[in-house]
Amino acid sequence: MRKANGTGLSRRSVLGGVATVGAAPFILRARGFAAGETIGNWPAGVAGKTAFVGVTSPLTGPYSADGEDHLKGYQLAIEHLNSGGGLVGHIPTLTGKGVLGKHIEYKYGDTQTQPNPAVQLQTGFITQDKAIMITGCVNSAVAIALEKLAQRYKVVNMVGCSGANETTGKDCQRYGFRSQPSAYMAARALAPVLGKVLGKNLKAIYLVPDYAYGHSVEHSTGEFTEKLLGWKSLGSQVCPLGTADYSSYLLNIANSGADVFVNVCFGADAVASCKQAKQFGVLSKMKMVVPNISAFQAQQLGPEIMQGVYGTLDFWWTLAETDPMAKIFVDSFEAKYKYRPNWPAHIAYSQMMCWADAVERAKTYDPVSVIKALEAGHKLHLPLGEVYYRGSDHQQVRPVPVVVGKSKAEMRNPDDYFTIVGLTPGEEIMPPDLLGCKLGSYT
Numbered sequence: 329m330r331k332a333n334g335t336g337l338s339r340r341s342v343l344g345g346v347a348t349v350g351a352a353p354f355i356l357r358a359r360g361f362a363a364g365e366t367i368g369n370w371p372a373g374v375a376g377k378t379a380f381v382g383v384t385s386p387l388t389g390p391y392s393a394d395g396e397d398h399l400k401g402y403q404l405a406i407e408h409l410n411s412g413g414g415l416v417g418h419i420p421t422l423t424g425k426g427v428l429g430k431h432i433e434y435k436y437g438d439t440q441t442q443p444n445p446a447v448q449l450q451t452g453f454i455t456q457d458k459a460i461m462i463t464g465c466v467n468s469a470v471a472i473a474l475e476k477l478a479q480r481y482k483v484v485n486m487v488g489c490s491g492a493n494e495t496t497g498k499d500c501q502r503y504g505f506r507s508q509p510s511a512y513m514a515a516r517a518l519a520p521v522l523g524k525v526l527g528k529n530l531k532a533i534y535l536v537p538d539y540a541y542g543h544s545v546e547h548s549t550g551e552f553t554e555k556l557l558g559w560k561s562l563g564s565q566v567c568p569l570g571t572a573d574y575s576s577y578l579l580n581i582a583n584s585g586a587d588v589f590v591n592v593c594f595g596a597d598a599v600a601s602c603k604q605a606k607q608f609g610v611l612s613k614m615k616m617v618v619p620n621i622s623a624f625q626a627q628q629l630g631p632e633i634m635q636g637v638y639g640t641l642d643f644w645w646t647l648a649e650t651d652p653m654a655k656i657f658v659d660s661f662e663a664k665y666k667y668r669p670n671w672p673a674h675i676a677y678s679q680m681m682c683w684a685d686a687v688e689r690a691k692t693y694d695p696v697s698v699i700k701a702l703e704a705g706h707k708l709h710l711p712l713g714e715v716y717y718r719g720s721d722h723q724q725v726r727p728v729p730v731v732v733g734k735s736k737a738e739m740r741n742p743d744d745y746f747t748i749v750g751l752t753p754g755e756e757i758m759p760p761d762l763l764g765c766k767l768g769s770y771t
Contacts, residue, residue, distance in 0.1 A: 367695060367771060368482035373458035374693045379430040381406070381680075382453025382462040384474070385488070389441030390570045391466045391595035393624045394672045398466055398488060399436060400665055401676030406432050409684055414660040415653060419681060419708065421688035428687055439465060441569070441595075443473035450474055454481050460693050461486060461683055466595070466672055468492035468541035475504035479768050484695050486679040489642075489672050491620050492544040496723040497763030502770060503695065505702055505717055507642075507679055507724040511541075511548040512759045514619055514640040517728040517752035519552035522638060525732075526588065526615055528557045533586040534564035535577055535601055537593050542566070545592045549619050562586050567593070567601075574601045578608045589614045599628045606633055623670035626733060626745035634733035634745060641729050642671035644746055647711060654711035668743050678710050682717075682724075696770045718758065721765040725754035 366372065373380065383402050386395035408414040409432050412424025426432055435457060437449035446465060453459040454477075462478055463486040465471045471490035478485035479501040487495060487506040491514065496506045509517070532553060536542040546564055553559040562584050565577035578601070581589060589610055593601045598618065602625070605611055611633065618625070618639040626634045645668040648655040657677060661669040669677075685708060686701040687693055703719035715726040730750035739745065 369454065369458045369460055370692075370694050373460045374428075374430060377430060378433045379427060379460045379693060380453070380457045381432060381434045382450050382457065382459040383434050383436040384439045384446045384449050384462075384464040384470075385436060386441040386466050386470075387438040389439075390597050391441045393628075394466045394489065394595055394622060394670070395439075395441075397623050397670045398464065398672035398676050400661070401669065401673030402434070402436070402464065402680060404661055404664060404673075405677040405680035406434055408660070409680065415656055415677075415681055415710065418653060418656065419685055421685045422681070427684045428691070428693065430693075436464070439467070439470055441467055441470070443467075443470050446470045447473050447477055450477055451481075454483055459483060460695075463679060463683075464488040464676065465490060467539075468495055468544070469539050471495050471504075471506070472499045472540065475499065475501040478503040482695055482771070484683065484698055486683050488679070489675050490541070492540040493548060493759075493763045494540050494544060496721045497759075497765050500721050500762075500765035500767055502699065502722075502768040505679075505682070505722045505724070507675055507682070507715070507726065509640065509642065509726070509728045509754075509757075510723060510759070510763070511544040511619070512763065513723075513728055513754070513757045515545070515548035515552045516757040517730050517750065518549070518617075518619060518638065518640050519556045521730050521750055522553060522617065523557045525638065526617075528559070530557070530559050530587040531562050531585065532559050532588040532590050532617075533562045533581050533584045534590045535574070535581065535593055536564045536566050537569050537597060538566045539569060541594070542592050545619050546590075549590060549592075549617075559588070567597075569597065571597060572600065574604045575608070577601075578605055578610055581605075582608050582610050582613060586614055589616045591616055591618050592620075594620065595622050598622045598625050602629055602633055621731070621746075623672050627743075631734060631736040631739065631745065635735040635738075637733040638749075639731060641731055641746070643669075643674035643711060644671070644729050644731060644748055645669060645743065646746075646748060647729070651711060651713060653709055653713075657711045674711060678712075678715070681710065682708060682715075699770065715754070720767075721762045722767070723758065725758060727754055728752045728757060 439446035465488035731746040
């Protein structure tokens with residue numbers, strides 16, 4: 329991997345290849361346009377033999393481990409789109425010869441887990457490199473900022489990792505599409521399992537990172553545990569992103585009298601807060617629940633802390649044992665990177681496949697036609713099973729895995745940290761009221 333140059337970017341490209349062409353289930357015709365009409369970077373950005381995608385991911389900061397995994401998912405997907413392999417041979421519209429015959433090129437940059445660097449990087453990709461699509465993040469504040477940027481420049485944004493309701497709720501944008509479950513979806517899937525395992529009428533206290541994701545997860549988890557289980561919230565301890573010392577928050581949690589400790593922190597913050605919670609005796613006093621488990625949380629904490637912890641994941645690699653598309657993805661990722669993919673890589677890979685399929689079905693890179701192809705409810709069989717985007721808010725309708733951490737004795741191999749105890753169909757947990765989403769205009 330080449331280090332970043334003076335602009336904070338490094339450039340990658342991969343070789344083209346050959347795969348079998350299949351027939352698409354249905355065709356969306358490109359919209360008609362007047363001579364000279366342009367929108368975003370179309371058509372000038374794809375006038376040659378290549379199409380450019382701008383990728384951002386946190387490679388430094390508290391979410392950097394997840395960010396590295398996320399980036400690998402993009403790199404593998406672009407390699408497969410250009411050269412064949414992986415899921416490309418199993419999605420009828422994709423050929424392994426680029427997208428619409430154009431080689432996909434990309435640059436990536438480090439968001440530092442902050443919105444401003446992400447916006448600066450993607451603005452450069454859009455204005456200087458003529459990006460036809462932008463993608464990538466591991467933070468809901470970044471996701472929302474990039475959705476607004478994409479709407480302003482009229483460039484499609486396939487949102488990376490973002491769990492806040494606002495991403496496809498009140499801050500939704502016509503040009504943004506999200507695959508990760510919203511906080512609402514994750515909480516709706518998790519609550520019934522918590523009721524069966526932990527019981528009803530319990531008292532819960534929350535440790536919450538102070539930004540959109542944290543507050544969104546607290547709100548939705550509280551909503552469904554109170555509504556469905558009769559739990560009572562004893563309040564929350566709100567902490568800044570990147571906190572190092574959680575002692576003051578954890579002392580309050582330890583003395584709260586709660587039955588359940590709901591840790592909403594993510595990434596390195598989740599690891600640090602869990603370790604300190606054990607040191608302060610919190611985990612011996614109450615059960616811990618992690619509504620959205622970070623990609624490397626179990627690996628960095630070990631089964632000593634994570635065993636018996638319930639939560640959700642966007643994707644877990646043992647789905648490969650039951651789903652052939654998951655097996656193809658897991659095997660191809662492991663062959664290249666020598667470890668099994670985590671869910672940030674899954675989001676990156678799947679979002680690239682969904683976008684490429686939509687472009688091929690639309691038969692054009694024109695963003696309005698691509699958006700309408702994504703909005704059409706077209707189902708793809710990806711590693712989670714059948715998925716599609718809801719046209720009214722651009723949230724992907726997809727299953728949500730609910731998991732529990734294994735004990736060391738239960739682990740079959742060094743990566744076997746979780747048992748999937750539920751795979752809730754997306755249709756059962758989608759918010760009925762769109763969470764305030766009002767999509768903007770196409771043009």
